[in-house]
Amino acid sequence: xxxxxxxxxxxxxxxxxxxxxxxxxxxxxxxxxxxxxxxxxxxxxxxxxxxxxxxxxxxxxxxxxxxxxxxxxxxxxxxxxxxxxxxxxxxxxxxxxxxxxxxxxxxxxxxxxxxxxxxxxxxxxxxxxxxxxxxxxxxxxxxxxxxxxxxxxxxxxxxxxxxxxxxxx
Amino acid sequence: xxxxxxxxxxxxxxxxxxxxxxxxxxxxxxxxxxxxxxxxxxxxxxxxxxxxxxxxxxxxxxxxxxxxxxxxxxxxxxxxxxxxxxxxxxxxxxxxxxxxxxxxxxxxxxxxxxxxxxxxxxxxxxxxxxxxxxxxxxxxxxxxxxxxxxxxxxxxxxxxxxxxxxxxxxxxxxxxxxxxxxxxxxxxxxxxxxxxxxxxxxxxxxxxxxxxxxxxxxxxxxxxxxxxxxxxxxxxxxxxxxxxxxxxxxxxxxxxxxxxxxxxxxxxxxxxxxxxxxxxxxxxxxxxxxxxxxxxxxxxxxxxxxxxxxxxxxxxxxxxxxxxxxxxxxxxxxxxxxxxxxxxxxxxxxxxxxxxxxxxxxxxxxxxxxxxxxxxxxxxxxxxxxxxxxxxxxxxxxxxxxxxxxxxxxxxxxxxxxxxxxxxxxxxxxxxxxxxxxxxxxxxxxxxxxxxxxxxxxxxxxxxxxxxxxxxxxxxxxxxxxxxxxxxxxx
Numbered sequence: 001x002x003x004x005x006x007x008x009x010x011x012x013x014x015x016x017x018x019x020x021x022x023x024x025x026x027x028x029x030x031x032x033x034x035x036x037x038x039x040x041x042x043x044x045x046x047x048x049x050x051x052x053x054x055x056x057x058x059x060x061x062x063x064x065x066x067x068x069x070x071x072x073x074x075x076x077x078x079x080x081x082x083x084x085x086x087x088x089x090x091x092x093x094x095x096x097x098x099x100x101x102x103x104x105x106x107x108x109x110x111x112x113x114x115x116x117x118x119x120x121x122x123x124x125x126x127x128x129x130x131x132x133x134x135x136x137x138x139x140x141x142x143x144x145x146x147x148x149x150x151x152x153x154x155x156x157x158x159x160x161x162x163x164x165x166x167x168x169x
Numbered sequence: 170x171x172x173x174x175x176x177x178x179x180x181x182x183x184x185x186x187x188x189x190x191x192x193x194x195x196x197x198x199x200x201x202x203x204x205x206x207x208x209x210x211x212x213x214x215x216x217x218x219x220x221x222x223x224x225x226x227x228x229x230x231x232x233x234x235x236x237x238x239x240x241x242x243x244x245x246x247x248x249x250x251x252x253x254x255x256x257x258x259x260x261x262x263x264x265x266x267x268x269x270x271x272x273x274x275x276x277x278x279x280x281x282x283x284x285x286x287x288x289x290x291x292x293x294x295x296x297x298x299x300x301x302x303x304x305x306x307x308x309x310x311x312x313x314x315x316x317x318x319x320x321x322x323x324x325x326x327x328x329x330x331x332x333x334x335x336x337x338x339x340x341x342x343x344x345x346x347x348x349x350x351x352x353x354x355x356x357x358x359x360x361x362x363x364x365x366x367x368x369x370x371x372x373x374x375x376x377x378x379x380x381x382x383x384x385x386x387x388x389x390x391x392x393x394x395x396x397x398x399x400x401x402x403x404x405x406x407x408x409x410x411x412x413x414x415x416x417x418x419x420x421x422x423x424x425x426x427x428x429x430x431x432x433x434x435x436x437x438x439x440x441x442x443x444x445x446x447x448x449x450x451x452x453x454x455x456x457x458x459x460x461x462x463x464x465x466x467x468x469x470x471x472x473x474x475x476x477x478x479x480x481x482x483x484x485x486x487x488x489x490x491x492x493x494x495x496x497x498x499x500x501x502x503x504x505x506x507x508x509x510x511x512x513x514x515x516x517x518x519x520x521x522x523x524x525x526x527x528x529x530x531x532x533x534x535x536x537x538x539x540x541x542x543x544x545x546x547x548x549x550x551x552x553x554x555x556x557x558x559x560x561x562x563x564x565x566x567x568x569x570x571x572x573x574x575x576x577x578x579x580x581x582x583x584x585x586x587x588x589x590x591x592x593x594x595x596x597x598x599x600x601x602x603x604x605x606x607x608x609x610x611x612x613x614x615x616x617x618x619x620x621x622x623x624x625x626x627x628x629x630x631x632x633x634x635x636x637x638x639x640x641x642x643x644x645x646x647x648x649x650x651x652x653x654x655x656x657x658x659x660x
Contacts, residue, residue, distance in 0.1 A: 001267060012520060014259060014270040016573060017580035019587075022610055024577065080577070081613050092605050092624050093612060115613060120570070 005078045023078050063123070065116075067102050068154070068161040076116060083128070084157060085113040099160060108132040108158025114141075122148040123166060125155055132158035174238055175221035178214075182529035182556055183235075187226065189528070194222040242552070249551035250468065251507075251537045252278045258568045261558040262530060266523045270484075273519065273555060274572050277504070277537055278512040279467045285509070288542035289324040289385035290463045292317070294456070295373040296339075296358070297393035298331040303360035306423060306449045310392055311355050313453040314340075317460055319348045326380040329355065332369030333362025342380050364395035367403035370418070370435075374407060377416050384543050386466045386506060387416045389441075390459060392452075393432070394423040401431055408438040412503045415470035415540060417441040419459055423449050425639035429646075433495065440471070440505025442492040445646040447639065462491075467509040468539040474501040475535035475553075480522045489575050490514040493652035507539065516575050524559050531556040575652065581610060582648040585623075589645075592636050601630035607644075619647045 001010045002025060009020035017024055064073040074097055076082060085095035086104035088111055097116075099109055110130040117124045124146040127134035134141045135156040141147050149155065151166040176183055179193035199205075201215035225231045258272035294314050298307065318327050318340065329340040329351075339358055344350045373389050381387060389411070397404065411418055418441040420432040429443065436443045444455060477483060477500070486496045491508055496515075504513050524530050531554060538550040567573075584607045591600035604627035611620035626640040 012268050012270040013263060013265060014272075014521075016258065016270075016272070016568060016576050019580075019583065021606055022580045022584050024573075083609065083613050092627060093609050093620070094605075096609070096613070112612065120567070 024080055025078065063118070064165045065097070065155070066163040066165055067099075068163055070102065072102075073165060074162075076118065080118050082116045083112055083114075084116065084162075085109060085111045087111070099157070102160060104157075104160055107160035109160050110158075113157045114155075117146060123150075123164065124148050130157065175225055175234065177534070178218050178221045179225070182531055184529050184558075185225075186528070190222065190225050194218065198222075246551060249537075249549045250280050250283060250541050251471075251539070251551045252280055253537050253551055253553055254278075255553065255555055256569050256571060257555075257557060258572050259557070260564040260566060261560045262521060262524060263563060264524070264559055264561050268523065269521045271519050271521050271532070271557070272568075272572050272576065273517045273532065274489075274569070274575070275473065275515040275517070275537075276512050277471065277507065277515070279507055279509060283467055283509075283541055284543035286543040287322075287464050288466055289326070289382050290321075290460065291325070291377060291380050291382045291385050291387045292327045292460070292463070293330060293373040293376045293389050294327070295330045295332065295336075295369045295389060295391045297333075297364055297366075297369065297395060298358060298360050299333050299362055299364040299395050300360055301364075301394050301424075301426070306394060307358065307360050309449045309452050310423075311358055313456045315348070315352055315355055316453060317456055318345045318351045320460075321345065324385075326382070328376040328380075330369060330372045330376060331358055332365060332372065333360075334365050334368070335362075336365075336368040336372035338372060338376060342376070364393065364397050365400055366391070366393060366397040366431075367400035367407060369393075370404060370407045370411075374411055374414075374416065378414070381414070383540070386463045386469050386542060387414075388459075388463055389416060389418045390421065390456065391418060391432075391435075392421045392423065393427050395426055396428040397431065404431060404435055405438070408435040412439045417469070417505050419444070421446060421452070421455065422642070423452070425637070425642060429642055437494060437496045438503065440488075440496070440503040442494055442505075443646070445642050447643070462508070463506070465509050466506040466542060468507040468541050469505075471504045471507045471513060471537070471539035472501045473504065473515070473535050473537055474550075475533060476500060477519070477533035478531055480524055480530065481532055482520045482522070483517060484520050485518045487516045487518075487575075487579055488513065489516055489652050493649050514575075516572070516579070527559050529556055529558050578648070578651040581607060581614075581651065582645075584610075585644045585648050588626075589636060589641055592630060592634075595634070597630045597634035600636075601627040604630065604644075607648075611648075614651070616647075616651070619644065622647065 002013055003010055004018035004023050004025060006023040007021040009018050011018060015025055064075040066073045082096040084097045086100040086109050087094050087098045091111060095112055112128050113130040114128055114134040115126045117126060125136060126146045127141045127143045129143045136147055136149055137154055149164050151164060153164045155162045179197055181189050181193040197218045201211045201218060203212050203215060224234050254276040256274040262269055296310055314329050321327055326342045327345045328338060328342045331337055331339045340351045340354045344354055377387050377389060408418060418436055418439045420436045420443045422429055422432055423446050432443050446452060483498045486498050486502055488494045488496055488504060490513060491511055496502055504515060507513055533555050535553040536550040584603055588600040588603040604623045608620045608623040611623060622640055622643050626636050629637055
């Protein structure tokens with residue numbers, strides 16, 4: 001059996017999408033210990049407070065977003081796209097990656113701000129008509145237009161800055 | 170060399186080792202040996218098995234046989250009226266002592282050199298005339314039917330059946346040939362009475378059978394806005410009957426009160442399709458669209474026959490193209506009509522039981538078959554063996570993009586389905602949470618309207634513990650439509 005990294009649902013080996021929550025399971029492996037646990041994903045970190053320089057190595061994250069100003073890396077595992085934003089009271093649609101705990105509101109992050117898309121060719125970011133816009137390396141993106149991003153690029157949502165960590169080239 | 174290959178006789182894969190050949194031979198011989206066999210013909214089969222074993226166990230003779238077999242199969246395949254491309258989600262299965270899920274995508278297209286003719290169309294439009302159809306709905310349906318009838322070509326045949334508690338042939342094929350007669354007959358069509366769908370289907374099939382066209386396309390379009398009570402089993406039996414004859418049934422549900430689950434079953438059994446119209450205004454364009462599609466069909470009653478291995482359970486069968494539709498999971502799979510310039514794509518989800526002592530598993534032996542229109546005879550079937558190696562190490566290559574993208578949409582469809590089942594069982598909170606999750610994912614794929622619909626149904630569940638009949642249909646047919654080729658390739 002394999003375990004869904006998002007909802008811990010058990011599925012037969014070979015299943016491509018979780019039957020419970022619809023999460024893509026392609027990157028999970030049937031080997032024990034490689035599966036991301038629910039806690040790790042919901043906390044958004046692997047391991048204990050890694051040193052900034054080696055954070056990405058210690059975390060074991062192949063693809064993730066580093067929240068600048070903190071030591072934390074949010075792994076991008078198990079899906080093809082992630083919405084970025086913040087949660088608010090009484091809000092039904094919660095972004096895949098909730099940035100509330102990083103002062104998202106104060107930084108001017110919209111509830112559904114932008115989206116990261118993973119394809120075989122590249123990683124791209126799309127601004128979802130956010131109020132304060134999305135910037136990649138200080139260049140403002142046109143809304144709804146996918147822009148490829150690479151390892152080390154800075155993605156800015158309002159005033160909140162994230163850095164793409166990618167071991168894929 | 171008609172009949173089974175030597176490998177099939179011994180029940181072993183093409184790549185069988187000497188050990189596997191021996192084992193296959195032993196098992197077959199034990200069953201067929203003249204000392205013990207009972208059925209007539211077993212002795213002949215025993216001799217064939219012996220010949221097969223003697224040929225394959227000798228490396229030189231096996232090599233020669235392999236060449237001969239490949240040529241023979243290529244010849245059969247090239248004579249066939251169909252082409253079929255098979256994709257599997259993984260390149261190999263794992264040697265595991267637990268079940269595994271495996272996906273197989275069949276893409277069936279017409280062979281080159283098939284007759285290029287517009288097939289005659291034999292159509293029956295079956296109209297629900299129950300009280301709820303009164304007024305605008307029936308007016309629009311009436312004029313849509315009339316516009317189809319006025320555009321028939323010589324050789325086509327059309328009729329209109331109307332039903333409430335009883336069914337009646339309103340426009341016979343003879344009357345349909347004269348538009349003024351058809352118009353006069355249709356103007357007499359008034360709404361009134363209940364909805365007994367089996368009556369309508371039965372009368373419609375009667376008309377279709379009467380004018381059955383061997384080299385044409387035979388189709389029923391069933392229009393309803395209500396639910397049938399008590400005759401569901403009769404409807405299913407009639408659908409099976411239609412499928413066997415090669416008649417496809419397309420269902421059109423108008424408004425929010427029709428029984429979509431039964432319509433899905435009826436259409437699914439026959440390789441047809443179901444369309445949800447929340448307002449009747451689009452009915453004329455829709456009927457015209459269906460009719461135009463029928464004139465571009467090259468083969469009807471297309472199906473996959475055969476059997477799967479005992480280790481394989483078919484869990485679901487989803488047609489992706491031409492119209493996305495979940496089909497019945499029992500062989501043969503009735504796939505409907507094959508368009509001349511297109512393909513039928515079918516995604517089969519299978520659970521494979523533990524296969525620890527095999528190097529290669531034959532998942533199934535199939536034949537793609539159908540009636541080629543304009544040829545007046547059954548097509549030359551395409552034999553297909555689908556097999557997969559079984560290894561210790563997982564396959565590192567990602568699954569084919571075609572399978573992944575189809576499944577990403579099917580998984581949204583399944584979420585909607587689950588929420589609906591949960592709501593039906595009274596687990597409203599669970600269902601609401603699922604719909605909220607669905608809304609998030611729909612939003613991520615850019616489907617704002619559907620996401621909104623999912624959210625408003627989640628709200629409704631939280632407040633009233635029930636889904637709206639309109640919302641549940643919108644989500645079902647909305648998520649199903651995400652699979653339409655135009656939509657999925659736009660992303």
